[in-house]
Amino acid sequence: MVRCIRVPKVDGNAVRMRLKDQGALDHDHRIRSDGNDLLIPILADSFEDYAVCDAELEHIDHKITDYRLYLPEDVRDILPNSYDNIGDVLVVKLVDELLPLKHEVGDALLRTSSNTRCVLLDGGVKGELRVRDLELIAGVGPSETKHRESGVVMMTDPAKVYYNPRLATERERVASLVKDGETIIDMFAGVAPFPLTICRHAHPKVVYAIDLNHDAVEYAKINAGLNHFDNIVPLEGDAREVIKDLPDADRVIMNLPQIAQDFLPDALSKTKVGGTVHMHKILERAEIEKFCKGLIDDMGKRGLHCEISELKELKTYSPSASVYVIDLKRR
Ligand SMILES: C[S@@+](CC[C@H](N)C(=O)[O-])C[C@H]1O[C@@H](n2cnc3c(N)ncnc32)[C@H](O)[C@@H]1O
Structure with missing residues (x-):
């Protein structure tokens, strides 16, 4: 009582x-x-x-939701504040001092995250395909999972393909700009989160989803089917080559922030006058102005005249690097 x-x-x-x-x-x-x-x-x-x-009142079982409380006090200051939930897989980065405790950290995360099946330690993104080096530190595999975002469902495997759940808001922003009947090219599409979000929230004619990674293209095909979109066309290969055979586009998406600018002439060559290129780029704040001016001048010299219609930091993109979105309008 x-x-x-x-x-x-x-x-x-x-x-x-x-x-x-x-x-x-x-x-x-x-x-x-x-x-x-x-x-x-x-x-x-x-x-x-x-x-x-x-x-007689029901007893409330207070669950500990802060995973830090399951770990020794002397390491709490160096525990990560954020991690990525991809479907029922949790991906976390740890500083070197925490590696001897990686299984304890994994178990603590597993105990406190109700929808998590396994915890993977992120050893960094590697190579041209930007795939993460992952190690299972708690729970049970496989790393393949089903993720939901902005009204779409996606199969992905963080151990085989790059997928960034922190970009959901940016994908919704791009989708909100799409007009009926647009032709869109996503040059670095991964498992197709941009094309899927666009098709869920807008009415493009077609979205070409290019990627070099065979597994990513296979997932893009599965995901187009899962969401019943028959206007997503997954294409495997080097975007620079594949894009040559595609029709001119109203919109080109370039989500390869390390080296996107190397592909900009190819992207702009395929963009209709008045069309937009959405480019993501890792930049230090101090170098933005110089970078953008250099880019516009360089494209101008190639006869690919363009202007910046949007420039802003994507604050959620990565906890360790500053990534900017640069929207370029073809003139
Ligand atoms: C940063 S990921 C972007 C994935 C996706 N846009 C997302 O939001 O999850 C970059 C993708 O570009 C692909 N890639 C790298 N170089 C490429 C190239 N030359 N041509 C086509 N795709 C490429 C990688 O395989 C990777 O899937």
């Missing part, structure tokens, strides 16, 4: 707030409805003029 006060439902919220403010609310038991009244558990003998009674 739990000590409660009987409070008319209309007063319930206000009374609960006052109890909370005074530290008299019993957080370990669930408030119960009884006719027109609420039975609110209290820690004091009484509260204001409300009738006191004893009642």
